[in-house]
Amino acid sequence: MSIVHADKDPLRYDALGLWNLYFLVKLGLYFGEVIDLHVIENIAFIAFLLLPFKRRILIKIKHVVAVVVALFLLHYDSYLPPLQRLLESGDLLGDFSFPYLIELLSRFLSWQFVAMVLVLVIVYIYLVNWIRFTTVSIAGVLYIGLLQFFASQSDLPPEPVLVKDSGISKAGQSQVKTVLNPEQAIEAFYQQQSRLRTEFPSSNLGGDFDIVLLNVCSLGWDDLERVNLAKHSLFNQFDLLFDNFSSATSYSGPAGIRLLKASCGQTSHQGLYSDANKQCYLFENLANLGFDNDFAMNHNGNFDNFLGMVESQGRVDAKLQSLTGVKIAQRSFDGTPIFDDGQVLNKWLKSRLTSPKSRAALYYNSISLHDGNVLEGRSKFGSSLNSYGTRAEILFKQFDQFFKRLEQSGRNYMVVMVPEHGASLAGDKMQIAGMRDIPSPAILDIPVGVKFIGPKVKVNSAQKVISEPSSYLAISELIARATRQNQFEGTLDLAALVADLPKTPMVGENSGTRMQMFNGKPYIQLDDGEWMVYPGY
Numbered sequence: 104m105s106i107v108h109a110d111k112d113p114l115r116y117d118a119l120g121l122w123n124l125y126f127l128v129k130l131g132l133y134f135g136e137v138i139d140l141h142v143i144e145n146i147a148f149i150a151f152l153l154l155p156f157k158r159r160i161l162i163k164i165k166h167v168v169a170v171v172v173a174l175f176l177l178h179y180d181s182y183l184p185p186l187q188r189l190l191e192s193g194d195l196l197g198d199f200s201f202p203y204l205i206e207l208l209s210r211f212l213s214w215q216f217v218a219m220v221l222v223l224v225i226v227y228i229y230l231v232n233w234i235r236f237t238t239v240s241i242a243g244v245l246y247i248g249l250l251q252f253f254a255s256q257s258d259l260p261p262e263p264v265l266v267k268d269s270g271i272s273k274a275g276q277s278q279v280k281t282v283l284n285p286e287q288a289i290e291a292f293y294q295q296q297s298r299l300r301t302e303f304p305s306s307n308l309g310g311d312f313d314i315v316l317l318n319v320c321s322l323g324w325d326d327l328e329r330v331n332l333a334k335h336s337l338f339n340q341f342d343l344l345f346d347n348f349s350s351a352t353s354y355s356g357p358a359g360i361r362l363l364k365a366s367c368g369q370t371s372h373q374g375l376y377s378d379a380n381k382q383c384y385l386f387e388n389l390a391n392l393g394f395d396n397d398f399a400m401n402h403n404g405n406f407d408n409f410l411g412m413v414e415s416q417g418r419v420d421a422k423l424q425s426l427t428g429v430k431i432a433q434r435s436f437d438g439t440p441i442f443d444d445g446q447v448l449n450k451w452l453k454s455r456l457t458s459p460k461s462r463a464a465l466y467y468n469s470i471s472l473h474d475g476n477v478l479e480g481r482s483k484f485g486s487s488l489n490s491y492g493t494r495a496e497i498l499f500k501q502f503d504q505f506f507k508r509l510e511q512s513g514r515n516y517m518v519v520m521v522p523e524h525g526a527s528l529a530g531d532k533m534q535i536a537g538m539r540d541i542p543s544p545a546i547l548d549i550p551v552g553v554k555f556i557g558p559k560v561k562v563n564s565a566q567k568v569i570s571e572p573s574s575y576l577a578i579s580e581l582i583a584r585a586t587r588q589n590q591f592e593g594t595l596d597l598a599a600l601v602a603d604l605p606k607t608p609m610v611g612e613n614s615g616t617r618m619q620m621f622n623g624k625p626y627i628q629l630d631d632g633e634w635m636v637y638p639g640y
Contacts, residue, residue: 118153128220183534318521356407397455401442421466431443510556522551544637
């Protein structure tokens with residue numbers, strides 16, 4: 104069973120030797136729909152392994168080179184992002200705690216995979232003297248090639264897509280464009296979005312009220328379904344509930360910036376970090392209407408420079424609220440403390456009720472649901488995926504209690520809960536659970552709720568669910584409408600409030616990765632490469 108069998112007489116020995124295990128594992132992963140398989144490249148690798156060498160030093164060099172090639176080829180056949188994307192993400196690994204690194208490793212190497220490899224090794228050991236496994240490996244790769252060939256013959260080219268301008272701007276007529284491919288579609292999308300913005304009134308006509316933005320990390324509809332919390336009573340409290348809202352990104356910093364720049368249409372990832380028109384900054388618009396800016400978080404914001412990005416690009420003109428006196432509820436994936444959401448929000452409310460300001464806008468960021476968190480007092484070694492449901496229930500209970508305290512205060516509030524992105528609890532073919540490098544539809548689809556609280560608030564109907572594709576511009580428009588007309592006196596007409604809200608198709612982007620819905624399917628582009636259908640859809 105020596106690995107040098109490949110260089111002996113192929114009529115007397117199984118020519119690939121132990122390399123057959125490599126190809127048998129890949130065949131198993133392919134038919135298990137875990138990886139793809141590039142037939143030409145794998146056949147070329149087999150041909151390289153079968154090259155005959157007689158000198159021992161050349162044989163050793165060949166197999167050293169083969170190990171390197173095998174690893175790169177396995178990654179190439181997988182659905183994982185390009186190595187450059189993984190290496191860039193790896194820059195942050197140094198901040199991860201050791202227990203969290205162990206947890207991530209366990210997600211990469213499942214017990215099912217280890218068991219499959221073990222079975223294949225045992226089968227190989229017992230049957231290698233009776234079966235030419237080299238023939239099995241080559242035949243298996245060629246069979247996959249035939250399957251892929253016939254599948255490609257049945258694939259139809261994408262149909263042309265009509266892209267129509269939409270939004271709250273009524274100037275000019277809507278233009279309809281025909282796009283033939285995903286690249287044209289995303290260019291048309293950004294062109295259309297660049298012309299959209301929210302028109303705030305010159306002065307506040309909505310009376311005295313506070314705006315509370317609850318920006319929650321790692322909370323998506325897909326995650327809620329998986330922990331059976333999609334129908335939690337908290338969501339019934341919102342007057343407006345978006346069930347088709349796109350976060351446009353799967354990372355926290357960009358998500359915070361997009362929310363704080365919500366008053367203009369969606370921009371590219373690169374565009375987030377350049378100065379925008381003054382009208383794009385939500386909190387600046389509110390400051391111009393007499394809303395005092397407030398800023399609070401339940402963490403220090405140091406990881407990946409979240410605090411710096413929000414301060415420099417979001418333009419919230421407020422000092423970050425101190426966390427002194429607030430109890431630690433969790434430990435983050437990097438070991439830093441995460442403070443109790445309820446106590447942080449109550450501290451803000453206590454300060455707010457003693458303030459002489461008639462109006463305020465709070466931006467609150469919570470990372471209580473982030474991957475890798477550990478509840479304080481629990482073992483550091485464990486699955487943060489398993490504790491997600493518990494942490495979500497705690498957060499929802501604290502939000503519920505906070506809403507009650509707002510009601511008891513006797514003041515008027517417009518509360519908007521906007522998650523940053525989903526948690527990717529299940530993962531997919533391209534990303535392990537918790538990994539969010541690529542903005543997949545499951546990560547972008549987030550629950551957004553709006554609630555009006557006040558002693559005189561009367562709603563004229565049951566909860567209004569907004570199912571049209573939406574994003575941050577719709578939130579900005581709702582806030583602007585609340586400043587144009589008093590929503591806290593008389594009867595709150597939900598249908599009128601949400602009429603003609605701007606619609607935004609699901610388009611997501613991180614650095615080097617883009618995703619959009621095209622012809623009813625999610626297409627992705629990695630590092631300016633070719634667009635392809637997201638694996639698994």
